[in-house]
Amino acid sequence: MKTHPRSAAGDAAAPVVIPGEERERTVASVCCYCGTGCGVRVTARAGRVVAVAGDPGHPSNGGKLCSKGLALADTVRNDAARVLRAEWRPERGRERAPVALNDALDLAAGRLAAAIGMHGPDSVGFYLSGQLLTEDYAVFNKLARALVGTNNIDTNSRLCMSSAVSGYKLTLGADAPPACYEDLELADTVLIAGSNMAYAHPVLFRRLEAAKAARPAMKIVVVDPRRTDTAALADLHLPIVPGTDVALFHAMLNVMVWEDLVDPAYIAAHTAGFADLKARVHEFTPRAAQDVCGVPAADIVQAARWFGQAGAALSLYTMGLNQSSSGTAKNGALINLHLATGQIGRPGAGPFSLTGQPNAMGGREAGGMATLLPGHRDPGTPAHRQEVAALWGVDSLPAAPGKPALEMFDAVLDGRIKVLWIAATNPAQSLPEQAKVRAALQKAEFVIVQEAYAGTETLAYADLVLPAATWPEKSGTATNSERRISRVRAAIEPPGDARPDWQLAAEAARRLARLVAPEKAALFDYPDESAVFAEHARMTAGRDLDYSAVDYALLEREGPVQWPYRPGTATPRLYADGRFATADGRARFYDTGYTPVAEPVSAPYPLRLTTGRLRDHWHTLARTGLAPALTRHVEEPWLSLHPFDLERLKLAPGTLARVRSRRGAIVLPVRPDDTLKPGHAFLPMHWGSAYMAGLGVNALTNPSRDPVSRQPELKHAAVAVAPARLPWQAMGWLAGDAALLRPSLAPWLRRFEYAALLPCAAGPGVRLRLAADSAPPPHVVDALARALGLEHPDAAFDDASRGVLRRLRLADGEPAAFLLAGDVRAHDGLLAWAEGGQAPASLAMLLMGRSQAAPRGRTVCACVGVSDQAIRAGAEAGLDAEELKARLGCGSGCGSCMPEVRRLVALHASSPAGA
Ligand SMILES: Nc1nc2c(c(=O)[nH]1)N[C@H]1C(S)=C(S)[C@@H](COP(=O)(O)OP(=O)(O)OC[C@H]3O[C@@H](n4cnc5c(=O)[nH]c(N)nc54)[C@H](O)[C@@H]3O)O[C@H]1N2
Ligand SMILES: Nc1nc2c(c(=O)[nH]1)N[C@H]1C(S)=C(S)[C@@H](COP(=O)(O)OP(=O)(O)OC[C@H]3O[C@@H](n4cnc5c(=O)[nH]c(N)nc54)[C@H](O)[C@@H]3O)O[C@H]1N2
Numbered sequence: 068m069k070t071h072p073r074s075a076a077g078d079a080a081a082p083v084v085i086p087g088e089e090r091e092r093t094v095a096s097v098c099c100y101c102g103t104g105c106g107v108r109v110t111a112r113a114g115r116v117v118a119v120a121g122d123p124g125h126p127s128n129g130g131k132l133c134s135k136g137l138a139l140a141d142t143v144r145n146d147a148a149r150v151l152r153a154e155w156r157p158e159r160g161r162e163r164a165p166v167a168l169n170d171a172l173d174l175a176a177g178r179l180a181a182a183i184g185m186h187g188p189d190s191v192g193f194y195l196s197g198q199l200l201t202e203d204y205a206v207f208n209k210l211a212r213a214l215v216g217t218n219n220i221d222t223n224s225r226l227c228m229s230s231a232v233s234g235y236k237l238t239l240g241a242d243a244p245p246a247c248y249e250d251l252e253l254a255d256t257v258l259i260a261g262s263n264m265a266y267a268h269p270v271l272f273r274r275l276e277a278a279k280a281a282r283p284a285m286k287i288v289v290v291d292p293r294r295t296d297t298a299a300l301a302d303l304h305l306p307i308v309p310g311t312d313v314a315l316f317h318a319m320l321n322v323m324v325w326e327d328l329v330d331p332a333y334i335a336a337h338t339a340g341f342a343d344l345k346a347r348v349h350e351f352t353p354r355a356a357q358d359v360c361g362v363p364a365a366d367i368v369q370a371a372r373w374f375g376q377a378g379a380a381l382s383l384y385t386m387g388l389n390q391s392s393s394g395t396a397k398n399g400a401l402i403n404l405h406l407a408t409g410q411i412g413r414p415g416a417g418p419f420s421l422t423g424q425p426n427a428m429g430g431r432e433a434g435g436m437a438t439l440l441p442g443h444r445d446p447g448t449p450a451h452r453q454e455v456a457a458l459w460g461v462d463s464l465p466a467a468p469g470k471p472a473l474e475m476f477d478a479v480l481d482g483r484i485k486v487l488w489i490a491a492t493n494p495a496q497s498l499p500e501q502a503k504v505r506a507a508l509q510k511a512e513f514v515i516v517q518e519a520y521a522g523t524e525t526l527a528y529a530d531l532v533l534p535a536a537t538w539p540e541k542s543g544t545a546t547n548s549e550r551r552i553s554r555v556r557a558a559i560e561p562p563g564d565a566r567p568d569w570q571l572a573a574e575a576a577r578r579l580a581r582l583v584a585p586e587k588a589a590l591f592d593y594p595d596e597s598a599v600f601a602e603h604a605r606m607t608a609g610r611d612l613d614y615s616a617v618d619y620a621l622l623e624r625e626g627p628v629q630w631p632y633r634p635g636t637a638t639p640r641l642y643a644d645g646r647f648a649t650a651d652g653r654a655r656f657y658d659t660g661y662t663p664v665a666e667p668v669s670a671p672y673p674l675r676l677t678t679g680r681l682r683d684h685w686h687t688l689a690r691t692g693l694a695p696a697l698t699r700h701v702e703e704p705w706l707s708l709h710p711f712d713l714e715r716l717k718l719a720p721g722t723l724a725r726v727r728s729r730r731g732a733i734v735l736p737v738r739p740d741d742t743l744k745p746g747h748a749f750l751p752m753h754w755g756s757a758y759m760a761g762l763g764v765n766a767l768t769n770p771s772r773d774p775v776s777r778q779p780e781l782k783h784a785a786v787a788v789a790p791a792r793l794p795w796q797a798m799g800w801l802a803g804d805a806a807l808l809r810p811s812l813a814p815w816l817r818r819f820e821y822a823a824l825l826p827c828a829a830g831p832g833v834r835l836r837l838a839a840d841s842a843p844p845p846h847v848v849d850a851l852a853r854a855l856g857l858e859h860p861d862a863a864f865d866d867a868s869r870g871v872l873r874r875l876r877l878a879d880g881e882p883a884a885f886l887l888a889g890d891v892r893a894h895d896g897l898l899a900w901a902e903g904g905q906a907p908a909s910l911a912m913l914l915m916g917r918s919q920a921a922p923r924g925r926t927v928c929a930c931v932g933v934s935d936q937a938i939r940a941g942a943e944a945g946l947d948a949e950e951l952k953a954r955l956g957c958g959s960g961c962g963s964c965m966p967e968v969r970r971l972v973a974l975h976a977s978s979p980a981g982a
C-alpha cells in the first residue's frame with residue numbers, strides 16, 4: 068500500500084517504532100465515541116498510547132471529556148483484543164485460517180467479481196458504520212456505486228440517525244442541524260426529547276448543567292418515559308407513554324395556537340403548509356393528549372408555554388424520537404414547534420438533533436447510505452446521479468434504489484444479495500430481530516467482515532476477515548453534531564497487518580477493477596487520505612453544506628471548522644435569514660397524524676420494553692469492555708422493572724427472569740428500578756451473545772420500521788417476563804487479561820440457558836456466571852473447572868454426591884482462580900478477596916460460604932473510583948453532593964457521575980435536607 072511504510076503482507080506483530088520516534092509525541096485528534104466530537108490530545112511513546120486528555124483548544128469541548136473519553140488509553144493498549152491478521156475460511160463449517168493481507172484482498176475482489184458476473188451488481192451489499200471516517204465512506208461509496216454498480220450501501224446510521232435525516236429534509240429542505248453547542252448557554256427553554264444526554268452526550272450535558280446553574284431561570288423540559296439522570300435536571304419531566312411524542316408535540320402546538328404564542332409574521336414570510344397543520348392539531352387538545360401520552364394536560368400546557376414564551380427555545384433530541392416506527396413524524400412534529408414560533412436561526416434557538424456516532428454526520432455528507440449521494444444529493448434524482456458520476460469520472464451511476472439496512476439483510480436471507488461486506492459495525496448484535504439477522508448471515512454466500520477488535524458476534528459469520536486499523540491509528544476527518552469538521556490524527560501505527568478502512572477498500576477496489584473494468588482502477592489511486600478528502604470536499608461545492616474550500620492544510624491552520632464553510636465567515640447557525648434549503652426558500656410544516664407503536668402490549672405480552680444506553684459503555688462492548696474503570700458502573704446485563712411489577716411477578720431482586728417477545732427470549736437477572744413506570748421494562752443495549760447466553764438484547768426487539776426513514780423501532784417491543792427457575796448456579800473467576808481469556812471461556816455461554824461473561828471486574832480478570840435447571844453431568848463440571856485452570860486447586864471443598872464443587876487456586880498467596888458450582892454462597896467473599904480485599908482468617912470457612920463478606924460496591928465515579936457505598940456512607944453522615952465531591956473526589960474528574968451522586972444523596976441523606 069502506497070501510504071504505508073510496511074508492505075501489505077508485512078508480518079510485524081510488535082508495534083513498529085519508527086527510528087527517532089521513541090520519544091513521546093502528542094497529536095491533537097477527536098474522541099472516537101459519541102457525536103459530541105470532543106477534541107483530545109493523544110500522547111504516544113514507542114508505538115503505544117500512554118495518555119489521552121481533553122484538548123483545551125478544541126472549540127466543541129474546551130478540554131472536557133466524559134468517563135469514556137478519559138478511559139480511552141486503557142482501551143487501545145492490548146493487541147490481544149485486536150484482529151491482527153486477515154483470515155479466510157474456504158468452506159463453511161471449517162475454522163478460518165490466517166492469510167496474507169494481499170491474498171485476502173485478492174479473494175475479496177475475486178468474490179465480488181464473481182457475484183457481479185453471475186448475478187449482477189445488486190447481488191453485492193455493503194453494510195458500513197457511522198464510526199467510519201469521511202475518507203472511508205468516500206472510498207467505499209465510490210467502490211459500491213461507481214465500480215460495482217450498486218446502490219446497496221447502507222450503514223448502522225439507519226438504526227440511529229435516518230429519521231433525523233428525513234425529518235430535516237422534509238421540513239427544512241436539507242439534512243443539516245441548524246444550531247450549535249453555544250446555543251446550550253443561550254437558550255431560555257430547552258426541550259430535551261428522547262435523549263438521555265447525561266449518559267449519551269455527557270460533555271454537552273455538563274455544559275447545560277453549568278448554564279442552568281448560572282441562569283436558574285432557564286427552563287428545562289425532558290420528555291422521556293423513564294426518569295433518567297437527564298430528567299433530574301428538568302424543571303418539568305413528562306414521562307410519556309413510549310411512542311406518543313407526535314401527540315404531545317401536536318398538543319403543545321395546539322396550546323401555542325390557542326394562546327397566541329405562534330409567530331404569524333414568521334409563518335407567513337418563511338414557511339408553507341401551516342393552515343393544514345393548524346386544522347389538524349385542533350383536535351389534539353391537551354386533554355386528548357393526556358389520554359394518549361399518559362401525562363397531565365396541565366404539564367403539556369406548561370411545556371407549551373415555556374417553549375412559546377421563551378426568548379430562545381432549543382430542542383435536543385436523539386433515539387427516543389428516531390428509533391420509532393413514526394420516527395420521521397416525531398422529528399417533523401418537533402420541528403413544527405420551532406417553525407411556528409420562529410425559534411430557529413437565532414442564538415439559543417433551533418431543533419438540534421444530537422448525532423449518535425462520532426462521524427454519522429460525515430457519512431451523511433459523503434452520501435454513504437442507500438438513500439443518499441455525496442454532497443447531500445439524492446440517488447433517486449437523475450440529475451444528481453449525473454453530477455456525481457461526472458465528479459467521479461464515470462459515465463453513469465446505477466438507478467435502481469439501494470437497500471436500507473434491514474431490507475439489505477432481508478435480501479441476504481432470501482438470496483438476492485450473495486456477497487455482504489460489513490465494516491466497523493457489529494450487526495449480529497445491534498440489528499433488531501437477531502434470529503433473522505443470523506439466519507441471513509448464515510445464508511449469505513460470502514461474508515466479508517472488516518473489523519478492528521477480536522471476538523465480536525459478527526466475526527463468527529465471516530468467511531473473510533480484513534484486519535482494520537482503528538482509533539488512534541487512523542487519520543482522516545470527522546464531522547460532529549454542530550457541523551464541525553475536525554482532523555482525526557494517527558498517534559501510532561496499526562498493529563499486525565491492520566490497515567485503515569479506506570486503504571482496504573481502495574486496495575480491494577483496484578483489484579476488482581482489474582478484473583471487471585480495468586479503466587476504473589485509476590479511480591482508486593489515492594496517494595493518501597488528504598487526496599480522498601480533497602475529492603470528497605469538491606463534491607460539496609454549490610450544495611447546502613458547501614465545504615469545498617476546506618482541505619487538510621486549512622484544518623491545520625484554522626483548526627476544526629463548521630460547514631457550510633466560506634473563507635472568513637463562520638456559520639455557527641443556519642437559516643438566520645429565514646431562507647431554507649427548499650426550492651422556494653420556505654420551510655415546510657410536517658402535517659402528520661399520530662400513529663401508535665407498531666407492537667402494542669397485549670395480554671400475552673403485557674410489558675413495554677425499551678432499550679438504550681448506559682453511561683460508561685459503548686454499544687457492543689468491543690472497546691469499553693476492555694477498560695476496568697468502565698466496567699464497574701454496571702457490571703452485567705440486567706432487566707429493570709418497577710418494584711410493583713417485580714412483586715407482582717414474584718421476582719426477588721437479582722433473581723433470574725425469562726423475557727420473551729414474539730421473536731425470541733433471553734434470561735437475565737432483574738433489578739428494581741423506580742425510574743420506570745409500572746408496566747415498563749428497560750434493557751441496556753450493550754450485551755450480546757459474545758457476553759451472555761442467547762442472542763442478547765436484540766433477540767427481543769422489533770424490526771417494524773418508519774415508512775419514510777426505514778429506521779426500526781428499537782425503542783419499543785411488547786414482552787412478557789416470568790421467573791426462570793434455574794436453581795443450579797455456578798460462578799467462576801479467573802485472573803488475567805480478559806482479552807486473552809475470553810476466547811476460551813466464550814463457548815461456555817452457549818451451553819447454558821443463563822450465562823454471562825463479565826470482563827475486568829476490579830482489575831484484570833474475567834467472571835463467568837452460569838445457571839441451569841439441574842446440575843449438569845460431572846464431566847461438564849470437570850471441564851468447567853479445567854477451563855478455569857482448577858484441575859489442581861490449592862483448596863477444594865467438593866461434594867460430588869450433591870453436585871457441589873468449590874475450588875480455589877492461589878498464586879503467591881493471592882487468588883488466581885475460583886469456581887463455585889452448585890453452591891455459590893462463598894462468591895461475594897471470594898470475589899472481595901480476589902479483588903484485593905483482606906485474606907480470610909480461615910480458607911475453609913470462606914469456601915464454605917460461612918464467613919461474612921463485606922457487600923461489594925459498585926463504581927459510581929469511574930474517574931476517581933468512588934463506590935456507591937462510600938457515597939451512601941457520606942450521605943448518611945449528612946454530606947451533600949458538593950461536600951462529597953470535596954471529600955471523596957467523586958465528580959472531580961469528568962463530572963458525568965454528578966447526577967447519580969445527587970440522586971444517591973437524596974436517597975440516603977440522613978435528614979430531609981431542603982437541598
Ligand atoms: N455512554 C454511551 N454514550 C453514547 C453511546 C453509547 O453506546 N454509550 N452511543 C452513541 C449513539 S450511536 C447514540 S445513537 C446516542 C443515543 O443517545 P440517546 O438517544 O440519548 O440514548 P438512548 O439511551 O438510546 O435513548 C434515549 C432515551 O430515549 C427514551 N425513550 C424510549 N422511548 C421513547 C419514546 O417513545 N419517546 C421519548 N421521548 N423517549 C423515549 C429512553 O428511555 C432513553 O432514555 O448515544 C451516543 N452516546
Ligand atoms: N436494542 C437496541 N439496539 C440498538 C440500539 C438501541 O438503542 N437499542 N441502537 C442502535 C444504534 S443508534 C447504533 S449506532 C448501533 C451501533 O451498533 P454497532 O455499530 O454494531 O456497534 P459497535 O459496537 O459500535 O460496532 C462497531 C464495530 O466496529 C469495530 N471497530 C471499531 N473501530 C473500527 C475501525 O476503525 N474500523 C473497523 N473496520 N472496525 C472498527 C468494533 O470493534 C465493533 O465491532 O446499535 C443499534 N442497535
Ligand code: SF4
Binds near residue numbers: 267268271
Ligand atoms: S462526550 Fe465523551 S464519548 Fe462523547 S466525544 Fe466527548 S469524551 Fe467522547
Ligand SMILES: [Mo]
Binds near residue numbers: 226228
Ligand atoms: Mo447510534
